[in-house]
Amino acid sequence: MRELIIFRKRQEEPASVRKENENKQIGENENKQIGENENKQIGENERKQREENAENAENEENEENEEKQNGGNDGKNKRIKRTAVRQKREAGHAERQKKDNDPDGLSDVYHLSLPYVTVSVRCTGDRYTVCEPPFPESLKMLKERIRDHLLYSEILNGSLKEGSFLKNVGEKSHENGKRRGKSCDGSVSGVSRADDCRLFEKAVMKILRDYDIRLSPARKNVLFYYLFRDLIGYGRIEPVLRDPLIEDISCNGYDLPVYVCHRLYGTLVTDISFGRDELDRLVRRFAGVSGKSLTIAGPLADASLPDGSRAQLSLGSEITTKGSTFTIRKFTERPFRPDDLVRLGTFPPGVMAYLRLAVESGMNIMFAGGTACGKTTAVNAVSYFIPEHRKIISIEDTREISLPHRNWISGVSRQPVVMEAGSAAGQESTGSGGAYSGLYGGITLYDLLKTTMRQRPEYIIVGEVRGSEAYVLFQAMSTGHATLSTIHAESVDRLIHRLENTPMSVPKSMIQVLDILVILGTVRVRGKDTKKCLFVHEIVRTDPRTGEVVVNDVYDAGKEDRPTAEDLMSRSVVLEKICLRTGKTPEELDGTLSAYQRSFEKEAESDDKTLTAETFLKNG
Secondary structure, eight states: OOOOOOOOOOOOOOHHHHHHHHHHHHHHHHHHHHHHHHHHHHHHHHHHHHHHHHHHHHHHHHHHHHHHHTTTTTHHHHHHHHHHHHHHHHHHHHHHHHHHHSTTOOOEEEEEEETTEEEEEEEETTEEEEEOOOOOGGGHHHHHHHHHHHHHSOOSTTTOOTTHHHHHHHHHHHHHHHHHTSOSSOOTTSOOOHHHHHHHHHHHHHHHHHTTOOOOHHHHHHHHHHHHHHHTSOGGGHHHHHOTTEEEEEEOSTTOEEEEEETTTEEEEEEEEOOHHHHHHHHHHHHHHTTOOOOSSSOEEEEEOTTSOEEEEEOSSSSSTTOOEEEEEOOOSSOOOHHHHHHTTSSOHHHHHHHHHHHHTTOOEEEEESTTSSHHHHHHHHGGGSOTTSOEEEEESSOOOOOSOSSEEEEEOBOOEEEOTTOHHHHHHHTSSSOOOEEEOOBOHHHHHHHHGGGOOSEEEESOOOSTHHHHHHHHHHTTOEEEEEEEOSSHHHHHHHHHSTTTOOOHHHHTTOOEEEEEEEEEETTEEEEEEEEEEEEEEEOTTTOOEEEEEEEETTTOSOOOHHHHHHHOSHHHHHHHHHTOOHHHHHHHHHHHHHHHHHHHHHHTTOOOHHHHHHHO
16 A cells, blocks of 8 residues: 655754754744734734723713803803713723623633643533634644544554544443443543553554654644644543543534533533534534444434443434434433532532431431432432442433442443344344344343342332333332432322332332432522522322322421421421431431531531532542
8 A cells, every 4th residue: 555645754954953943933923923913912902092091082072062151150060960970980990801802702711621622611602612822823734634644544553444543442431431330531630541642642653753743842832732633532522521621512503503512501502513524523423433333314312421421323314304413311420419408509518417317217208309400410319328338229211320439339231232134132132043133132121120120129219210220110119129219290189190100010008118309490590590499398108098109298498498307307297207217306317417407507508508510520
């Protein structure tokens, strides 16, 4: 194969002379650019000042003419009026200067440490902006040539075939992600994807050495970052994927802005959009690294990215009329903790103390609510209250639960694959040599939950109850297993209606084994969507005569803001069960509940219910 020549060797000359010439040229270019920017800024400021001075002079002249026409009467009042107008004008000028210095109305800034550089993220209003280091125009051609060399040349040990560099890196990253069951990216604390970085850096440094290209450390880091972002990462969306505070990323079509769901600020719009070719390449890349394929014949794919995130992909404009789309539900290594939810105002301190006591005592708790109201977040937070060495098994469709416990098995369902007639897997699945065509290899929540019952778990966590697994879950409650689960239901009546009808088919007589039902919702507070605990109900029993489920109301956010330990003790039936289970007297339990409440109140008051992105990441 003809070798691709992308660089011409420099003519031999003394290294000292060459280095001196390079530094001189770089200095001249930088000084020229700085001078042009300064002159442009000075000219703009002078123009604004001249316009403002002319406006002030015209206003003063009009005021003097008006005073002369009035015969000089009330001169003192006129002077007072002119002074007030001047002060108002100066205040407006100060406001304009403030706006010029902070054009985005910045509300929060935090930093992400990516390979080779640190980028900053701005969240203001409904905007999410990633501020990457500027890429020098003088490095553009060099970047393209190195990119071509990496894509098409044999560079690693002289043994890799055409295009195999990216294939090798991608496969290693995917294998690492599957083996660890978590993000290859890590967090914002430093350079991640160490294997990918080493392979990539080795290849690029070889090119720079071969062609005697010398760059300053800062320029080299910027070059390495953009090459790594575009070749190993996912292009312009890479910093967003690396942000641990992003829960969902959604692109709705060609030339449309990408939207994100921020863990602290809700839905935000970014300044990123993709054209037709770029977006089609990106969704195909998401599918490729997940082991899936996207074609015109099969334009839909449900993929699992190497870091554990789940992606729903579509290709072209036949199925989604605005063009290719992707929606990524990110897996997070740093979930919200109980004190985070108290500081954010999602749970009052007394209610969180009540839930802590219930979880420690092995009560069955279900979190219900609408879509994206914080159900899984709440389950993950209260799971921190599970005693350290208890055996935990979690079951989910999309991996979202992340616990610090070591005695924990994390189970995730698997989508079935389509096997064509005559395939080896199809023949193996039927145990014969005949043709087989259909779905193969699917693992549902029902399958996982049945297997879980044979593993002697002490706590079972179900990410979302939606089908036949509900019956098995309530059977587990009946046999003494402590459970935490979520379900889509916005009230007790709707919950019971969903449970007793297909596909769940849970008899009303079994619903009484559920101890606590927590209703969550999204409310509008000061123009901002906030996730909040709305109700806490206790399931007392099923009335044998009427068959109705008797419910005890413990907390109603519409009636009280912060219930005390005494209030909860006086209303709760579950706390009486805990007394019987633990052997404690009501006075002892009240003391424990009060101590827990004071602890959460201290957390809430110390931060004044504020939680910025920077403090959240530091506490992680």
